[in-house]
Amino acid sequence: MNADLAAFIGRRLAAALLFVVVVSCAAFVLVRIAPGDATTDLYMQRGGTAAVEETRARLGLDRPMVSHLASWATGLLTFDLGQSSVYGRPVAGLVKERAGATAALASLALLLAAAIGLPLGVLTASRPAIAAAVAPISIALVACPPIIAVLALLLLAIETGWLSIAQGSYAVPTLALALPLAAMLERLQSRAMAEALASPDLVAAAARGVPRGRLLWVHAARQSLRPVLGIAGAVVGTLFSGSLAVEMVTSWPGLGRLLFDAVAGRDLFLAAGCALVGAVLVAVSNLLADVARALIDPRVREAA
Amino acid sequence: MIASAWVRWRMRLGAALLATFAGVAILAPVIAPNDPNSQFQDKAYAPPMRVRIAEGGSIRAPFVRQQVLEDRLARRFRDSDTTPLTLIWFSDGRLVTLEPSDGPLLLLGADSLGRDLFSRLVHGARLSFALAALGVAGALVLGALIGGLAGSAGGGIETGLMFITDFFLVLPGAYLVLVLRGALPLILSTTQVFFLMAALFAVAAWPHAARGVRAIVATERQREYAMAARAAGAGPLRLMRHLLPAARSFLGVEIMLLIPALLIAEATVSYLGLGFPVPTPSLGTMLQDAAKVSLMREAPWLLAPAATLFVVVLAVQLVVWTSAPATDLLVGRRRTQ
Numbered sequence: 257m258n259a260d261l262a263a264f265i266g267r268r269l270a271a272a273l274l275f276v277v278v279v280s281c282a283a284f285v286l287v288r289i290a291p292g293d294a295t296t297d298l299y300m301q302r303g304g305t306a307a308v309e310e311t312r313a314r315l316g317l318d319r320p321m322v323s324h325l326a327s328w329a330t331g332l333l334t335f336d337l338g339q340s341s342v343y344g345r346p347v348a349g350l351v352k353e354r355a356g357a358t359a360a361l362a363s364l365a366l367l368l369a370a371a372i373g374l375p376l377g378v379l380t381a382s383r384p385a386i387a388a389a390v391a392p393i394s395i396a397l398v399a400c401p402p403i404i405a406v407l408a409l410l411l412l413a414i415e416t417g418w419l420s421i422a423q424g425s426y427a428v429p430t431l432a433l434a435l436p437l438a439a440m441l442e443r444l445q446s447r448a449m450a451e452a453l454a455s456p457d458l459v460a461a462a463a464r465g466v467p468r469g470r471l472l473w474v475h476a477a478r479q480s481l482r483p484v485l486g487i488a489g490a491v492v493g494t495l496f497s498g499s500l501a502v503e504m505v506t507s508w509p510g511l512g513r514l515l516f517d518a519v520a521g522r523d524l525f526l527a528a529g530c531a532l533v534g535a536v537l538v539a540v541s542n543l544l545a546d547v548a549r550a551l552i553d554p555r556v557r558e559a560a
Numbered sequence: 561m562i563a564s565a566w567v568r569w570r571m572r573l574g575a576a577l578l579a580t581f582a583g584v585a586i587l588a589p590v591i592a593p594n595d596p597n598s599q600f601q602d603k604a605y606a607p608p609m610r611v612r613i614a615e616g617g618s619i620r621a622p623f624v625r626q627q628v629l630e631d632r633l634a635r636r637f638r639d640s641d642t643t644p645l646t647l648i649w650f651s652d653g654r655l656v657t658l659e660p661s662d663g664p665l666l667l668l669g670a671d672s673l674g675r676d677l678f679s680r681l682v683h684g685a686r687l688s689f690a691l692a693a694l695g696v697a698g699a700l701v702l703g704a705l706i707g708g709l710a711g712s713a714g715g716g717i718e719t720g721l722m723f724i725t726d727f728f729l730v731l732p733g734a735y736l737v738l739v740l741r742g743a744l745p746l747i748l749s750t751t752q753v754f755f756l757m758a759a760l761f762a763v764a765a766w767p768h769a770a771r772g773v774r775a776i777v778a779t780e781r782q783r784e785y786a787m788a789a790r791a792a793g794a795g796p797l798r799l800m801r802h803l804l805p806a807a808r809s810f811l812g813v814e815i816m817l818l819i820p821a822l823l824i825a826e827a828t829v830s831y832l833g834l835g836f837p838v839p840t841p842s843l844g845t846m847l848q849d850a851a852k853v854s855l856m857r858e859a860p861w862l863l864a865p866a867a868t869l870f871v872v873v874l875a876v877q878l879v880v881w882t883s884a885p886a887t888d889l890l891v892g893r894r895r896t897q
Contacts (some may be wrong), residue, residue: 498734520834
């Protein structure tokens with residue numbers, strides 16, 4: 257393993273760690289300074305000042321913010337994320353199972369989208385007939401962000417019964433996330449392929465008589481990897497954002513819905529925990545994409 | 561040749577759709593036949609009225625039929641056979657209505673509270689579009705300032721500002737907006753939501769613009785006029801004033817990309833109940849009704865806001881997506897030429 261790649265990964269790891277710490281502390285501070293706290297409902301319901309004071313003391317809401325944040329951050333070192341006031345459970349376990357549900361949904365959608373979008377992009381860049389057939393579908397799907405796609409799929413499922421809408425079924429949520437992403441990847445791959453095919457080395461390869469299939473699927477496809485991996489960060493963001501909408505519509509027990517519950521219920525520890533785990537997921541995905549880019553393109557290692 | 565005609569046609573279609581949408585949004589109070597918030601008795605879940613022009617084989621002025629509630633529990637309506645209700649144009653400051661004694665004109669049917677869905681959609685599109693436009697303006701100002709400063713200052717300022725930009729860039733937008741929204745009071749008035757959400761969207765959406773502007777301005781900084789300005793003693797701020805115009809066309813494209821993104825963001829946040837309050841119509845608040853699985857079959861017209869969002873995003877795609885037909889660049893074709 258060469259040294260510059262190791263150094264690159266080290267720098268990226270440090271940046272990812274900083275990212276996770278800043279994001280989760282920021283979420284903690286934002287929910288803490290928000291007007292109203294976890295006892296607002298209690299106060300509204302029973303009006304008992306003593307009960308409210310007791311709960312506030314138990315949650316640490318009566319302490320100054322800095323010491324509160326510091327004790328929460330210390331707890332992190334032992335994976336103690338505090339107690340959720342909405343669910344009445346430790347945040348760590350709650351966040352772990354919900355993050356798993358979101359990660360499963362998002363990674364399945366990503367696999368599906370890549371499996372459909374990337375090969376299709378190679379084909380549309382090389383065959384006009386396929387391009388003409390795929391382009392309208394692709395444009396329509398790009399215009400269907402997950403929150404629209406999930407409604408359309410639900411309607412389809414109800415009208416035709418082709419898809420299961422049972423609670424916990426992967427069909428609708430995965431497709432709602434995957435289809436717009438597949439269309440986006442197809443567009444991108446197609447454009448990257450076109451650029452690769454026009455580059456001088458590919459023209460030279462064609463002139464040398466490299467067979468068409470090899471030219472497309474080996475030479476050009478490898479060159480097109482770089483621009484496609486370049487938007488990996490955007491893809492991760494899109495997946496998470498889309499997943500939030502899909503989780504809310506289909507009642508998928510994921511991280512997005514948990515964060516929503518935390519924000520709506522002013523659940524400080526839960527919000528901070530969700531932000532922490534979300535940040536870890538985002539950081540790890542971006543790290544993987546960065547490493548993949550560094551592996552195929554040495555220039556990336558020196559740049560950042 | 562055919563391909564380029566198709567591209568031009570596609571762009572025109574997209575632009576026409578966008579112009580229609582903007583026109584409807586601006587003229588909403590005139591176009592909506594009814595008050596978006598008035599609830600009409602016995603009209604809950606009324607289906608869309610069909611506008612007809614033929615009666616008994618002869619053509620006449622456009623009219624609709626009165627809807628009669630047949631079964632309240634099954635929400636079944638039928639068209640009555642009595643005299644047709646002729647549409648009235650340009651009366652009382654509205655484009656098209658019915659005689660007040662004839663009841664409401666329900667072009668897209670009614671929602672669960674018996675409100676006119678078409679009027680709500682038109683007013684909702686207006687509000688959502690205005691919010692998205694304000695959010696885009698804020699995001700572009702922020703992005704141009706930060707990216708422009710980074711690009712024209714260079715050095716440590718550039719590195720620092722771009723670090724912050726990249727930090728925000730990888731945050732998933734919906735999560736960011738949700739957490740920022742969490743720091744605000746949960747219950748806000750429509751006006752407060754409008755301005756606060758525009759600010760939130762600007763904060764969530766600026767990094768992409770900042771990155772693009774920085775790249776353009778940093779390149780521009782190498783040109784002679786920029787060097788001349790620096791030689792004449794221009795600091796980063798004054799230099800930025802000279803360099804920023806170079807990013808104009810990029811910012812134009814950015815508007816087209818951000819408007820649909822923010823319309824979707826509004827729809828998501830309002831759908832979650834953290835956006836516009838009840839009963840304000842917006843594309844997002846209307847999605848709450850649309851997303852009820854139990855109603856989709858009986859009242860599919862409630863999906864109209866989702867369809868509207870789809871058409872708007874599609875229109876933007878048609879305009880933006882102008883890539884040269886990739887097949888022209890194909891080596892295989894060159895070989896045959």
